[in-house]
Amino acid sequence: MNESDLEDWRRRALRLEGAIREVVLGMSQAVRLTTVALFARGHVLLEGDVGVGKTTLLRAVARAVGGGYQRIEGTIDLMPSDLVYYTQVGDDGRPRVLPGPLLTHGEHLSVFFFNEINRARPQVHALLLRLMAEQSISAFNREYRFPHLSVFADRNRVEREETFELPAAARDRFLMEILVEAPDEPAQLEALMFDPRFHDTARLVEPVPAGLLDPTRLEELAARIQLQVQASPALRRYGVELWQATREPARFGITLPEVEVGELVHAGASPRGMAMLVRAARVHAWLEGRDAVVPEDLRAVFVETVAHRIALQPVYEAQRDRIARPLAQQILRRVASP
Incomplete structure (x- = not known):
């Protein structure tokens, strides 16, 4: 990768930031920090109140990054196995074991979003810790690797009942803990309140260019930046x-x-x-x-x-x-x- 390639990637990164800022108002710093984490190949923990746009930000990032995307909700009854597989009864009446969120896309999984991570049990945190540290998990007597994976999680800081705080070892695996807050400029508040395009998250993120980045090249690019x-x-x-x-x-x-x-x-x-x-x-x-x-x-x-x-x-x-x-x-x- 030469200097012209680095400059081309920088233009893509700035284009990514510009597109995301169009759909998440008042989050310029959070967008920049998320972009930094993405190209530093680090995981991100978002913290903020309910409904301030954390999920919208991550959906926009996932759309731009491309590759496989999966999301899971943190709940008190979530077990580590729920990240790996799930069971259902087939048409023939027999139970079937199907790939869970982590295995659906295999090694092509590029963005894994863990919503309300502090609602999940410590056993789930332990599995996530290995995933973040080693980019691999063990299941069905084999090792699954995720070479292009970025983990994003958010934590609800309002509700404390039935929650489990992340241990220091798990916190240290996140490159950044980014605070996301609602904007305070009246014009932005008015847009979020009255502009219908901000009421439908799925349609809101559509203008973000899909697959703007190639997740399979991010590791190479990150290494080049560190040397350059x-x-x-x-x-x-x-x-x-x-x-x-x-x-x-x-x-x-x-x-x-x-x-x-x-x-x-x-x-x-x-x-x-x-x-x-x-x-x-x-x-x-x-x-x-x-x-x-x-x-x-x-x-x-x-x-x-x-x-x-x-x-x-x-x-x-x-x-x-x-x-x-x-x-x-x-x-x-x-x-x-x-």
Whole structure:
């Protein structure tokens, strides 16, 4: 893959962003971050209130990516086997075992959407964790591989009854945790409320070009981006200081209201997490037409890539929704950029 191929793919990526922004109003940042995750070959966890457009965003992405698409609903009675196969009675009255959501498209599965993942049991999370980590599962005495797979999940942050929070190991497998909120501009609110095209999700996403990307080439492209986009020594030092601040925020003068920051962090971001930060920053630089990472690229993806990876002390873990993102934002404010 040469430089002209990279530029052609960048134009496709920007076209993808433009098409999706037409169908999900007020989500420019969420669209950009989702695009970054797609080309960094990372999985995405969307978090937001009910009805803000998380599913619409993912349906638009799935349409543009092409390949196989499957969706499953998280429920308290969902079992790991429900992702792999299901049974039904055939016309002859005999039970039949049919491929489930993960196996329907085989190795051509490119987008797997897990809706309301926090309603599913830990056993289901465990299967999903292996799928995300190894891009494979075992079933029917054989190994099934998914070389082009991106996992997208969303979490309902409003309802807490009959839900199971994701363990730290599962959170760390998501490249990004992206907050999706309803727009606040009156014109956008008016369009969402009164324009009929926003009332039918299936028809709304039709203008998004189908199969705009070739999912079988995304891995090759992602590897090329990581080799092409460089990082200066000054940028590398800045990245290390950001990492240190996730481990010892008090040493960098970080404060949060009603929180003893010196006793807040159990473990900072993992090495894998910080490597993923750099992967995302390189893709962001590529989308902006740069061949080197600048501080703004790290800052653009830092909160969504790092906040969910910081392990808090047990006394604060129950308040993660209130603390983790502000902590990451304060790190960006307090650590001097080159």
